[in-house]
Amino acid sequence: MFNPTRDQARLFFIDSWRKHQAKESLTAMEDIAAELIFQHPEYQALLENPEAVDKDFSPEDGQVNPFLHLSLHLAIHEQLSINQPPGIREAYDACLRRHGDDRHAALHDVLDALGETIFAAQRSGQPMDALAYVENVKRRGKGGN
Incomplete structure (x- = not known):
C-alpha cells in the first residue's frame, strides 16, 4: 500500500498542477x-x-490546510469509485440530489462527514467507524448534520 510522507503528498498536488498548466501528460491520478x-x-x-x-496551516488561526482538503477530496473520489465503505455512493447521491446536482457541494458534505469521522477516531484512539461515516453522509443527504 502506498503511504506517502507529508512532503510527498504535497509535492504530488504541486506537481500535478504544474503539469496541468504546462499541458504535460498526466497520470489518471494526477x-x-x-x-x-x-x-x-x-x-x-x-x-x-x-x-x-x-508551509504550516493552523486551524486555531482559522486556516484550512489546502493539502489536507485536496487529499480528502481525492480519498472520497476513490471511495465513490468503488463504493467503499459500502453505501457511500448511495449516501453521496442523496447529497447530490439535495444540492440540485451540484457535485462539488455534495462532495463537501461527504468531506465534512469524513473529517468528523477521522477526528472522532483520532480523539478516541479507535479505528474509523465506517458505518457512522456513511450514516453521517446519509443525514446530510436528508438535510441534517
Missing part, C-alpha cells in the same frame, strides 16, 4: 488532482509556489 485544484481556485496560487510544501 488528472483527478488537477481537476480538484481547478475546482478550488483559492488554492491555485499556493500550489504554484514550490515552497508551499513546507
Whole structure:
C-alpha cells in the first residue's frame, strides 16, 4: 500500500498542477488532482509556489490546510469509485440530489462527514467507524448534520 510522507503528498498536488498548466501528460491520478485544484481556485496560487510544501496551516488561526482538503477530496473520489465503505455512493447521491446536482457541494458534505469521522477516531484512539461515516453522509443527504 502506498503511504506517502507529508512532503510527498504535497509535492504530488504541486506537481500535478504544474503539469496541468504546462499541458504535460498526466497520470489518471494526477488528472483527478488537477481537476480538484481547478475546482478550488483559492488554492491555485499556493500550489504554484514550490515552497508551499513546507508551509504550516493552523486551524486555531482559522486556516484550512489546502493539502489536507485536496487529499480528502481525492480519498472520497476513490471511495465513490468503488463504493467503499459500502453505501457511500448511495449516501453521496442523496447529497447530490439535495444540492440540485451540484457535485462539488455534495462532495463537501461527504468531506465534512469524513473529517468528523477521522477526528472522532483520532480523539478516541479507535479505528474509523465506517458505518457512522456513511450514516453521517446519509443525514446530510436528508438535510441534517
